[in-house]
Amino acid sequence: MNMIFILIGISILLALIFLAAFFWAFKTGQHEDTYTPSVRILFEEELSTAEEKKSDQDQF
Amino acid sequence: MSATKTLEISSSCYHCGEDLPASPYTADQKNFCCLGCKGVYQVLQGHHMGDYYAYNTVPGKRQSGTAQRLDYLDEELIAAGLLDYQDEQMAIVTFYVPAIHCSSCIWLLENLYKFHSSIRLSRTDFLKKQVCITYKKAELSLRQLAELLVRIGYEPLISLQDVVKKQQNPSSQDKTLLTKIAVAGFCFGNSMLLSFPEYFGLSGLEKQFSDFFGWLNLAFALPVVFYSGRDYFSSAWHNLKNGVLNLDFPLALGIAVMFGRSAAEILSHTGAGFVDTLCGLVFFLLIGRWMQQHTYHHLSFERDYRSYFPVAVTCINAEGEKAIPLEGLKKGDRILIRNNEIIPADAILLKGRATLDFSFVTGESRPVEKVLGEVVYAGGRQLEGAIELEVVKPVSQSYLTRLWNNESFKHSKNHIKTFSAMASKYFSLMLLLLAFCTALFWIFKGDVSRAMASFTAVLIIACPCALALSSPFTLAAVLSIFDRNKFYLKSTAVIEELARIDTFIFDKTGTISHPESAGLVFSGTLSTEQAQLINDLARNSGHPLSRELVRWAGLPAKHLVSHYQEKVGRGIRGTLNGQQVQLGSASFLGLDPLSFPQGSQVHVLIDGLHLGYFLSSQRWRPGFKELALKLGQSAGLHLLSGDQDHDLKELLPFFPSLQHLHFKQSPQDKLDYVSVLQKKGAKVLMFGDGLNDAGALKQSDLGVAVTDNINNFSPGCDAILDGSSFSKIPQFIRQAKDAVKVIHMSFGISLLYNMLGLFFAVQGLLSPLIAAILMPLSTVTIILFTSISARLYARKNQLL
Numbered sequence: 118m119n120m121i122f123i124l125i126g127i128s129i130l131l132a133l134i135f136l137a138a139f140f141w142a143f144k145t146g147q148h149e150d151t152y153t154p155s156v157r158i159l160f161e162e163e164l165s166t167a168e169e170k171k172s173d174q175d176q177f
Numbered sequence: 178m179s180a181t182k183t184l185e186i187s188s189s190c191y192h193c194g195e196d197l198p199a200s201p202y203t204a205d206q207k208n209f210c211c212l213g214c215k216g217v218y219q220v221l222q223g224h225h226m227g228d229y230y231a232y233n234t235v236p237g238k239r240q241s242g243t244a245q246r247l248d249y250l251d252e253e254l255i256a257a258g259l260l261d262y263q264d265e266q267m268a269i270v271t272f273y274v275p276a277i278h279c280s281s282c283i284w285l286l287e288n289l290y291k292f293h294s295s296i297r298l299s300r301t302d303f304l305k306k307q308v309c310i311t312y313k314k315a316e317l318s319l320r321q322l323a324e325l326l327v328r329i330g331y332e333p334l335i336s337l338q339d340v341v342k343k344q345q346n347p348s349s350q351d352k353t354l355l356t357k358i359a360v361a362g363f364c365f366g367n368s369m370l371l372s373f374p375e376y377f378g379l380s381g382l383e384k385q386f387s388d389f390f391g392w393l394n395l396a397f398a399l400p401v402v403f404y405s406g407r408d409y410f411s412s413a414w415h416n417l418k419n420g421v422l423n424l425d426f427p428l429a430l431g432i433a434v435m436f437g438r439s440a441a442e443i444l445s446h447t448g449a450g451f452v453d454t455l456c457g458l459v460f461f462l463l464i465g466r467w468m469q470q471h472t473y474h475h476l477s478f479e480r481d482y483r484s485y486f487p488v489a490v491t492c493i494n495a496e497g498e499k500a501i502p503l504e505g506l507k508k509g510d511r512i513l514i515r516n517n518e519i520i521p522a523d524a525i526l527l528k529g530r531a532t533l534d535f536s537f538v539t540g541e542s543r544p545v546e547k548v549l550g551e552v553v554y555a556g557g558r559q560l561e562g563a564i565e566l567e568v569v570k571p572v573s574q575s576y577l578t579r580l581w582n583n584e585s586f587k588h589s590k591n592h593i594k595t596f597s598a599m600a601s602k603y604f605s606l607m608l609l610l611l612a613f614c615t616a617l618f619w620i621f622k623g624d625v626s627r628a629m630a631s632f633t634a635v636l637i638i639a640c641p642c643a644l645a646l647s648s649p650f651t652l653a654a655v656l657s658i659f660d661r662n663k664f665y666l667k668s669t670a671v672i673e674e675l676a677r678i679d680t681f682i683f684d685k686t687g688t689i690s691h692p693e694s695a696g697l698v699f700s701g702t703l704s705t706e707q708a709q710l711i712n713d714l715a716r717n718s719g720h721p722l723s724r725e726l727v728r729w730a731g732l733p734a735k736h737l738v739s740h741y742q743e744k745v746g747r748g749i750r751g752t753l754n755g756q757q758v759q760l761g762s763a764s765f766l767g768l769d770p771l772s773f774p775q776g777s778q779v780h781v782l783i784d785g786l787h788l789g790y791f792l793s794s795q796r797w798r799p800g801f802k803e804l805a806l807k808l809g810q811s812a813g814l815h816l817l818s819g820d821q822d823h824d825l826k827e828l829l830p831f832f833p834s835l836q837h838l839h840f841k842q843s844p845q846d847k848l849d850y851v852s853v854l855q856k857k858g859a860k861v862l863m864f865g866d867g868l869n870d871a872g873a874l875k876q877s878d879l880g881v882a883v884t885d886n887i888n889n890f891s892p893g894c895d896a897i898l899d900g901s902s903f904s905k906i907p908q909f910i911r912q913a914k915d916a917v918k919v920i921h922m923s924f925g926i927s928l929l930y931n932m933l934g935l936f937f938a939v940q941g942l943l944s945p946l947i948a949a950i951l952m953p954l955s956t957v958t959i960i961l962f963t964s965i966s967a968r969l970y971a972r973k974n975q976l977l
Contacts, residue, residue, distance in 0.1 A: 122389065129367060129393070136363045143355065153303040156280045157287065160232075 192218050192330075194235030210239065217330040221285075224292050229285050236281030237330055246515070247327070249489030249500035250320035250335075258502075259319065259335065261309070267297070268314040272326065272333035277306040285329065292325055293317055308333075335488055351470060358463045361405040364397040365456035369949075371397075375449040376946045391443040394452035402436045406459045424601035424645050427608050431640025432459065438633045451637060454948045458642050461956045465649040469669050471656060478667040478894055485556075485868060486521050486572070490514075493565065503572050510568045514559045522555050522568045523575040529564035533557035556868060595673050596920055597648045601641070608639050615939045624941075631941035638934030638943055643927030643955040648920050650960050654967035655916045658976050663899030664909055671895050674879050675913035680859040681808055682851065682873070685818035685828075687866040688883045689801050697729045701781070701789015709735055711781060714758045717741055718749050722779055726760070726791065748779075758783050763790075800904025805831035807907045813837070813859065817847045819869050848872035868892055908974045915970035923963050930955035 142148065189196060191207040192214035201208040202215040205222070209215040214237060221229050229236055249255055262269040276282065282301070286308045289299040295316035300309045308331075312322060326333050371390045406429075413429035416422070432455065439450025489500040491513040498513060503521055506512070511527065514520055520533070531547035535557045544560055547553050553566060555575040572578060612635040619628035652669035659666060666672065683689050703711075712730035715723040717738055741751040748761015759766050759782040766782050779791040808814060815837045816828060822840035832838055839850065851873045854861050863870065863877035866884060871892035874880030880894040883903060898906075934951050937943045971977040 121386065125371075125389075125393070132363065132367060136359065139359055140356065143352070143359075148355075150302045150304065153283060153301055156283050156303065159280070160284050160287075 189235065190214050190237075190239075191230070192235065192237035193239045194237075195239050213330070214239065217328070220328050226285065226288065226291060229281050232281040232284055233279050236279050236285075238276045238278070246491075246518075247320050247323050249487075249491075249502075250323055251318060252489065252500055252502065254505075255489055255500075255502050256319045263314060266313055266315060267311060268319070269309065269311045270319060270322070271307050271309045272323070272335070273305075273307055274326065274331045274333050275306060276331050277301065277303060277308070282331070286331065289325070292329070293322075296322070336485075354463065354467055354470065357405040357408075358460065358467060361401050361456060361460040361463055364401045364405075365453065365460045368394050368397045368453040368456050372449065372453040372945070372949065376949065387449070388446065391446075391449060394450060395440060395443050398436055398439060398450075398452045398455055401456045401459050402432060405463060406432050409462070422602045422605045423598055424604070424641060427601070427605050427636075427639065427641050428462065428645060430636055431642075434633050434636040435640070438637070449945050451945050451948050454637070454945070454952045457949075457953055457956075458640060461642060461953075462645055465646040468653040469649040471653060471669070478897070485519070487519060490521050506568055506572055508568055508571060512566050512568060513563060514566060515563045516559060516561060518559055520553055520555055520557050520559065520566065521575075522572045523570040524553055524555075524566035524568045526551050526553055527565045527567055529562055531564050532560040534560055595648065595670055596917060597644070597924075600924060601644070604641060604644065608636070608641075611639070611935070611939075612636050618939075619941065627941040630943075631939055634938035634941060634943035635935060638938045638948060638951065639931050641927065641931070642952060643930060643959040644924060646956060647923035647927060647959050647963055651916050651919045651923065651963040651967050654964045655912060655971075658912065658967065658971045659909060662905055662909070662976050663902045664905070665897045665899075667895045671879065672913050672916050674860075674895075675862070675910060676917045677860050678812070678862040678879060678910065680813040680815065680854055680861045682815040682817055682854075682861060682863045682877065684847075684863075684865040684867070684870045684873075685816060685824065686820055688864050688870075689797055689816075690824075697725055697779070697791040699729075699789055699791050703781070703788060707781075707783060707788065708732065710753050710756060710758050710783065711760065713753055714738055714741075714749060714751050714760060717751065718743055722791075723749065723760075726779065729791070756784050798900060798903045802831065804904050804906055809833065815839070815850075815854070817842045817850055817873065819843070819847075844869045844872050848876050851876045864898075865892065865894075905976070908976055912971055912974045912976055915974070916967060919963055919966045919970065922966070923959050926962060927955055927959055930958070 189208075190201075190210035192209055195210045197208050197210055201210065202212060203209070204215050204219060207218070209218065217237060221227065250259075257263070260268050260270050274286070277286070283303055286301045287299055289310065290296045293312075295313035296310060297313065298311040301307070302309070308326075310322065323333055323335070371394050374390065375387060409425050409429040409432060412425040413423075416425060435451045435455040435458070439452050439455065442448035442450045486503060489502050490506060491498050492501045492506070493499075493511045493513055501510075506522055512521075512524065526547050526549055528549070531551075531553060533545045533547060533553065535545055535554075545557070552569065555572070555578065570576075612632050615635050616628045616632035619625070619631055649669065652672050655672050656666055656669055659672075708730050709732055712727055712732045713734055713736045715726040715730075716734055717723075736753040738751040738753050741749070743749045744761070744765060748759065748765035750757065750759040750761075752758070760779055763769065763778065763780055766780050766787075768780060768787065781788045781790065805814060809831065814832050816832060816839065818824075818838075818840050819842055820840060822838075825838060825840065828838060829835065839846075842850070847870060851861050851863060855876075855878070860879075861877040862879045862881060863873050864881050864883055865871070865874050866882060870880075870882075874882065874892055874894045879896065881896045881898050882892055882894040883898050883900055885900040930951060934943070934947070937947055968977060
């Protein structure tokens with residue numbers, strides 16, 4: 118049963134890691150702008166060239 | 178399919194999607210509505226940024242054409258005030274760009290580095306409409322950067338208030354609160370898990386764990402009490418020193434006692450303590466506090482003249498023209514005001530023709546002409562050509578700006594008394610009384626340990642967590658309901674104030690009269706040539722309706738009028754281009770007045786042929802009449818207008834008596850009028866829109882700025898109302914009253930829970946398990962009750 122001491126210690130350590138992760142996310146401003154990143158991720162590097170490539174592929 | 182697409186492109190501007198004029202501007206076989214749109218397109222194409230048009234079909238905004246002069250950004254002092262950060266090489270600046278509205282905007286603004294190699298990084302915050310740019314200072318000046326943004330159609334809005342805003346960081350308080358919530362939530366979750374075994378009962382074998390769990394629990398309680406809950410102690414102490422007993426006192430007492438008793442029980446191995454209840458209490462309380470602090474980042478309620486005035490003004494001295502910051506303007510300085518610029522300080526006109534639009538200051542829309550040597554008050558916008566003036570008073574002491582430095586505002590508004598603040602005083606007293614009585618009772622019985630137990634138990638169980646949460650949660654729910662109806666409140670406390678209002682004051686121009694709908698509706702058919710004739714004839718008359726006719730037609734003068742005749746108040750006639758044109762009332766034109774609907778009409782007769790009539794409709798905001806009648810039933814209505822009294826007759830039916838209508842009011846008059854009413858005991862709500870109402874808005878118990886575009890300037894106020902929701906005001910007020918009712922009811926519910934807990938507590942029988950069940954249960958009940966009933970009431974009031 119002494120295992121419980123270790124297990125609880127580990128679980129609290131894990132929880133602390135998550136708390137720290139939250140603080141890190143909070144400090145780096147990830148909660149400040151909740152909309153723009155969702156749009157940003159959809160931008161292609163070069164849209165026009167990418168489209169050309171795609172249409173090239175379509176031809177084959 | 179392709180045919181419809183071509184049609185779409187050819188009928189609207191490729192950049193902004195507006196309708197094309199008769200002869201559109203073209204580039205690369207694409208049509209543009211104006212030179213500005215075409216210019217932006219060409220700049221983008223020149224930098225291979227055509228993708229801008231790929232993400233959305235018409236991503237641009239129509240270019241206004243009159244760009245602000247930005248040369249003041251070259252001034253070291255002003256630039257330094259705008260920059261977030263700078264060192265020898267790099268600088269970071271955040272611009273507010275109102276034009277941001279779609280994903281193409283984000284894409285373009287984040288690819289700014291393709292325009293200029295010295296722009297390192299640009300980040301857009303879509304919701305705040307801000308772009309933060311890092312650039313090499315030596316290679317690109319702030320002015321060049323701003324001009325680049327203007328060239329691509331994203332003009333930053335730079336105002337004096339931004340300079341000031343930077344210095345105080347508004348969100349840091351919000352940040353620490355969220356950190357505190359995170360810590361409390363973390364400890365709450367863990368301590369709850371560690372407390373479960375105790376509640377379910379440990380067998381003899383597992384007793385060894387209870388100490389271990391106890392110690393861990395105590396460890397979790399420490400950050401909750403000394404970090405997350407710290408504010409309650411300092412606030413309670415601060416209030417006690419000032420002789421105020423508010424809800425923070427029993428809360429702080431509850432937290433302290435709970436912690437003390439838990440520590441004692443755990444250290445002496447006599448019990449499990451109340452750590453999970455304690456952590457949960459602090460966690461829920463902080464959430465309530467966070468709900469209450471809700472703010473709108475895209476709105477500012479603290480604006481004053483500084484956000485209306487320019488950042489800098491061109492000063493003429495011996496060396497030539499120089500842009501200087503507004504605060505640097507001294508008496509005797511000679512300033513140059515160009516077309517469309519605002520006069521920032523009271524000054525004497527020295528050179529040029531001044532045609533000033535004071536509509537923002539006085540509410541009067543007619544431009545004012547000034548002659549050389551006349552004193553011009555600050556706040557006017559020059560309409561044609563450049564003028565030179567000599568400053569007679571510094572900016573802060575000008576006629577207009579003095580309003581903000583008014584003595585009565587020095588000590589902040591004696592703030593809104595909330596129901597919970599009043600109730601908590603009695604609650605705290607009752608609680609202390611009960612706790613001591615219980616303790617005395619058991620001491621009298623000779624059971625000292627039980628006296629101690631019951632004394633602390635009373636303080637723990639009566640800790641008014643649910644009570645403290647009932648108002649934040651109700652008000653936050655109402656706030657979001659109002660928000661959905663485009664009524665934006667500065668804080669939750671405004672709702673309770675709204676429920677108490679018994680007097681309404683309206684400003685006229687821009688508030689109850691709709692800026693755009695003061696238009697005419699024509700019933701009948703007119704050709705363009707006939708509209709031209711009406712336009713040319715009406716130009717000769719000074720009557721307001723004639724001026725509106727000219728504005729309705731929107732055409733330049735073409736024909737000359739002969740045989741012109743005007744019967745004041747009845748109509749005009751004349752011969753144009755060989756045709757006899759008559760405009761006027763039905764009786765003036767010899768028509769039967771009874772065959773037309775009621776209202777002020779202008780009939781059109783060309784060569785004896787009746788073509789139809791103009792109806793002057795909707796001079797007031799939609800719904801104003803119904804609104805005035807509804808509000809008038811239970812509250813006093815007043816009108817304060819800076820305007821002449823042309824509309825007296827039309828407005829009189831809506832107001833209780835002639836004494837309630839006041840015209841030609843200066844901003845100071847308005848302020849004084851509000852304070853006179855307040856001295857008589859009235860709770861005043863002021864509706865206003867311009868700078869001229871700013872003083873009165875601030876003085877009134879509740880100042881509401883009415884605006885048609887919430888991103889535009891609105892003066893400092895407690896709430897901002899979108900013009901389209903103007904007719905919903907009675908519903909808002911009913912909802913506010915209902916919200917207060919909900920708060921009262923939830924107070925009742927939480928008191929019931931408290932009594933249930935006290936039943937165990939006074940007997941000294943309170944086990945941690947009862948506390949651990951009662952506290953979250955009451956909290957959840959309150960949260961559910963308040964948010965559901967606030968929404969039910971909103972549905973009843975047709976706000977949802």
